[in-house]
Amino acid sequence: MRAVVVNAPMDFGVRDVPVPLCPDGGMLLKVHACGLCGSDLRTLRYGHRRVTLPWIIGHEISGTVVGTGSDYGGPWREGEMLSVGPVVYCGRCDFCAAGRFELCEDYREIAQAWPGGFAQYVAIPEEAVRLGTIQHVPPGLDPAVAAIAEPISSCVNAQERGAVGLTDTVVVIGAGPIGCVHVCLARARGAAAVIAADVLPGRLELCRRFGPDHLVNAAEADLVEEVKRLTGGKGAEVVITANPVPETQVQAVEMARKGGRVLLFGGLPKDRSRPGLDMNAVHYNALTLIGTTTFAPRHQMTALRLLADGRIPGERLVSHRFPLEDFAEGVRLAFEGEVLKAVFLPHPDEAEA
Numbered sequence: 001m002r003a004v005v006v007n008a009p010m011d012f013g014v015r016d017v018p019v020p021l022c023p024d025g026g027m028l029l030k031v032h033a034c035g036l037c038g039s040d041l042r043t044l045r046y047g048h049r050r051v052t053l054p055w056i057i058g059h060e061i062s063g064t065v066v067g068t069g070s071d072y073g074g075p076w077r078e079g080e081m082l083s084v085g086p087v088v089y090c091g092r093c094d095f096c097a098a099g100r101f102e103l104c105e106d107y108r109e110i111a112q113a114w115p116g117g118f119a120q121y122v123a124i125p126e127e128a129v130r131l132g133t134i135q136h137v138p139p140g141l142d143p144a145v146a147a148i149a150e151p152i153s154s155c156v157n158a159q160e161r162g163a164v165g166l167t168d169t170v171v172v173i174g175a176g177p178i179g180c181v182h183v184c185l186a187r188a189r190g191a192a193a194v195i196a197a198d199v200l201p202g203r204l205e206l207c208r209r210f211g212p213d214h215l216v217n218a219a220e221a222d223l224v225e226e227v228k229r230l231t232g233g234k235g236a237e238v239v240i241t242a243n244p245v246p247e248t249q250v251q252a253v254e255m256a257r258k259g260g261r262v263l264l265f266g267g268l269p270k271d272r273s274r275p276g277l278d279m280n281a282v283h284y285n286a287l288t289l290i291g292t293t294t295f296a297p298r299h300q301m302t303a304l305r306l307l308a309d310g311r312i313p314g315e316r317l318v319s320h321r322f323p324l325e326d327f328a329e330g331v332r333l334a335f336e337g338e339v340l341k342a343v344f345l346p347h348p349d350e351a352e353a
């Protein structure tokens, strides 16, 4: 089969490799689409501490079951189309026992512990069948869109934790694909107003299509002042940082209304992870800082439902589709910031039919 093999940082290409064996208790999927994630770009550039090269990455997968292994006990049958997230929970730690799978202390990931989905076929291990993030693709949903349920699931978790609701003004700092999803979700949850900010005009223009009430170019205007102005001086009930820039966390605290919630969604670079937050503002304004990362299976179910009924316009988020053979070209465009969300199709001729 054809697969993207990453040999070393910035050394990768589409190669012929053997089709994986169908694992005992697991499944073999024919990959329909695999989404390119910001974390994939980082791995392509720098490698990854949990990935031993050479390796096949790609963790936002949709595909059809073409085989099941011996002693297979899962609910999915041959011919069914699945959306597969990467995380496989341990099922044994306190957090798994409590149903807070997103906090699992010993999770593993497809594309790290097992080869990933930038390939024509991917093996789904028995552990993932029991404890993974796998859902049926809802009827009528484009499988290329279903592939990107994973990042959306993390956003669903975040806004659930932030209890975004009817009377909230929500600021989303960062108008990349994640920021655009947060805009849609805030809308779907009934937010009173949504403000999206970025420093790149091109990104703001792409984000406009997702219906924020206000777009702020934070390179030109003082974002804190602008949010204060748009909220009658009071600040926003919810601020979401959807970017890796430490200063935006400082700003988020400054633009939050009294009693507001700050969702720290984007991780920061390791050596810049201690921004100078004004903790007195947190204290005296009774703010809630909410750290949020990954998701549990129920968030993935919600994400697929939102994609299926159009409340998250997946067709608009997937800005680029490439045959897997054009992986290098797609990655180049993504590095250049030309792409909102790219998916790669390992069987493009069949996808057309």
Ligand SMILES: [Zn+2]
Binding pocket: 036, 037, 038, 039, 059, 060, 150, 151
């Ligand atoms: Zn991802």
Ligand SMILES: [Zn+2]
Binding pocket: 089, 090, 091, 092, 093, 094, 095, 096, 103, 104, 105, 106, 107
């Ligand atoms: Zn666990």
